[in-house]
Each structure stands twice: as structure tokens, then as C-alpha cells.
Amino acid sequence: MSDSFRIGRLFGITIRVHYLVVVLLGLMLLLNLGRLAVVAYLLLCPIVLLHELGHSLVARRFGIEVIDITFWPLGGMARMRQIPEDSRIEGLIAIAGPAVNFALALLAAPFTLLTGGILWEIAMTFVVINLLMGGFNLIPAFPMDGGRLLRAWLGRRGDWLAATERAVRVGRTMAVGMFVVTLLPGQPFFLSPMLPLIAMFVWWTGRQELLAVRLRHGQRTINIGPFTFVVPDAESEPRDVRARDVPRPPAHPGPDRGRPTTPGGFSPEELRRLERFRGRLGQFPGGDGAPR
Ligand SMILES: [Zn+2]
Incomplete structure (x- = not known):
């Protein structure tokens, strides 16, 4: 990936930042959007990271490899190897991100009551961002x-x-x-x-x-x-092809027919054609190359 750069590793997962995020931050400073906007943006990064870590760590518990987590302008993205087609696994991985946000909001809520001034501003922004992020992602x-x-x-x-x-x-x-x-x-x-x-x-x-x-x-x-x-x-195509094209084993397979054969009586070329339509073939049961 050349559109992002690596900033480190967390729990063995590579963390990357998309170049557009840097451009966006530069624009915000340039346009002077105000203190609250900059505070919100700086609070956003660790919150996005924790949200994605929520997804990633749950995925890893199911043995799914997490390739990396990337910050990009619309938030974060955890790339994973193929997730199995399983309602429980997909559901738990999906809910983990918003669950982190709601837990963070709950943890920070007392600070909005106990603090004042800039600290109250930060705590309140933190709670609101987490509630918004958790809620929005549940659309x-x-x-x-x-x-x-x-x-x-x-x-x-x-x-x-x-x-x-x-x-x-x-x-x-x-x-x-x-x-x-x-x-x-x-x-x-x-x-x-x-x-x-x-x-x-x-x-x-x-x-x-x-x-x-x-x-x-x-x-x-x-x-x-x-x-x-x-x-x-x-889906019917492989079936038609199978009926038409799949070679039958010769009546008397064996080296004496002048061509190399494998267990089951198919030549390597025939096996390759079979595998093209049927996927990788397993061992023939009891196949030892002997003519049957
Ligand atoms: Zn998410």
C-alpha cells in the first residue's frame, strides 16, 4: 500500500495512516476551525483506533488474521483475512467496535460531572464523540x-x-x-x-x-x-462440462498402455482437467496404482 504509511504496531497489528488524513489535519490548522474542532480531531484518533482494535481483537480470538488498521479520512479500517460465513462470528466482530465506544462514553461520563472549564470541554467532547461514533456505526x-x-x-x-x-x-x-x-x-x-x-x-x-x-x-x-x-x-456450467469432458478411466489402466497413469487410472493431464472443474482432488480411496 503506497497511499498510507506505517506509524507503529499495537498488539502485533500494524497501524497505518492514510496520507489524506495528514492533508485534512493540515487543512484544519490552515482554515483555523477553532479550538473545539482541533480538540475533537485529536480525540478522534485514539477513539477510532480503540474502535478498530475492538473489531480486531475479537476477530483474532476466532483465529482470523488482522492484516493492519489504517486511519483514513472517514475513520479507521481494520483489514482482515477472510471472515467465515458465520452469523455468530460476524455479529460479534461487528458489535465489538461500537461496544468499545459505548464503554468509553460510560467511563468518561463521571468526568463531565466532576470537572469544569477546559477539562469539562474535553470530557464532554470525548463522551459525545463516542456516543456519536458508536451510534452512527450501528446504522x-x-x-x-x-x-x-x-x-x-x-x-x-x-x-x-x-x-x-x-x-x-x-x-x-x-x-x-x-x-x-x-x-x-x-x-x-x-x-x-x-x-x-x-x-x-x-x-x-x-x-x-x-x-x-x-x-x-x-x-x-x-x-x-x-x-x-x-x-x-x-453454477450448472461445471456440471455440463463434467458430463461432456471428464475422461473415463481406461478399461485397463497401467503403464503398459504407453502413458503415465495415476491411481484411479487417470493420466496427469486428465487429473489436471478434472481439478480445473472440480477443485483440488483428494487421494483416491485405496488407490495404489494397481489395475482394478
Ligand atoms: Zn466499526
Whole structure:
């Protein structure tokens, strides 16, 4: 990744910062947005990191490798190796981030009562940021945390592809909603540029994840402009090919037929063709190369 740089490691996870975050911070200082904005931004970084660590450490408990955590303008992103299609695992990983935010808000709440002046300002900002971040991430706009919870719930009976399709549809509706909200008058200054960007993120990454799940489930898709079409009956193709193309073992396999054979009577070339359609083949039961 060349669009971010490494700043360190925490719990064995590489932490990276996207260059746009530095640009954004520079802009804030340049535009002189005021003390509260800078305090909020500086408080935001460790809070985002803790939120992502919440996701990451729960994922690791399930044996999922966390590649890295990156700060980028819309928050943080923990990249993980493939998460299993399991409602419990996906649900627990997704809820862990917002749960960290609500726990932090709860921990800091007493300070808003006991302090005054600048300390009160910081404590209050900290609580509000955590409540907002936890709450906002629970919006069911897949692939945001709330959307992942929705998919986990929809996929609880095991149909992960259908669950993803539905979660992505809900996410797209939410994304359109975010655009519409931006057009309403009287937006807070930080919402109007953020919401359309988050809406685009939801739309784009939701689509990417849906394509990945479709592919994993043997569905092929074609893309025409912004539209994606599932190639009908894609799953039947390997079956047809198998009926037509898969070679039968010779009646009397063996070295005497003038070509190398493997257990089961298939030549290495035939095995390679089989594996192309059927995936990696296991050992033939009882196969020892002897003619049967
Ligand atoms: Zn999250």
C-alpha cells in the first residue's frame, strides 16, 4: 500500500495512516476551525483506533488474521483475512467496535460531572464523540458495523448469499438516504461533506463485498456501467462440462498402455482437467496404482 504509511504496531497489528488524513489535519490548522474542532480531531484518533482494535481483537480470538488498521479520512479500517460465513462470528466482530465506544462514553461520563472549564470541554467532547461514533456505526448500512449485524442476523439460517444481497440492498437505500439528508437545509458544518462521502463508501464497498460473496458461491456476474448482472445458471456450467469432458478411466489402466497413469487410472493431464472443474482432488480411496 503506497497511499498510507506505517506509524507503529499495537498488539502485533500494524497501524497505518492514510496520507489524506495528514492533508485534512493540515487543512484544519490552515482554515483555523477553532479550538473545539482541533480538540475533537485529536480525540478522534485514539477513539477510532480503540474502535478498530475492538473489531480486531475479537476477530483474532476466532483465529482470523488482522492484516493492519489504517486511519483514513472517514475513520479507521481494520483489514482482515477472510471472515467465515458465520452469523455468530460476524455479529460479534461487528458489535465489538461500537461496544468499545459505548464503554468509553460510560467511563468518561463521571468526568463531565466532576470537572469544569477546559477539562469539562474535553470530557464532554470525548463522551459525545463516542456516543456519536458508536451510534452512527450501528446504522444498518452494509458494510458499516450495523449493516454487518443485519447480515449476520439475516444469514442466521445459513443462506449467506441471500443475506448479503438483502443487507446490500438495505445499505444502498441508506446511502441514498444519506445523500438526501445532505441536501436538507441547516446541516452542521461537519456533516455536509462527510455524509455524501460515507454514502459513496457504503455503495462502493457494499458492491465489492457482494461481488466477492457471489463469486465464492459460484455465481458469475457481469458489470455494465454501474449495474451488475448475475449470469443466469452459472453454477450448472461445471456440471455440463463434467458430463461432456471428464475422461473415463481406461478399461485397463497401467503403464503398459504407453502413458503415465495415476491411481484411479487417470493420466496427469486428465487429473489436471478434472481439478480445473472440480477443485483440488483428494487421494483416491485405496488407490495404489494397481489395475482394478
Ligand atoms: Zn466499526
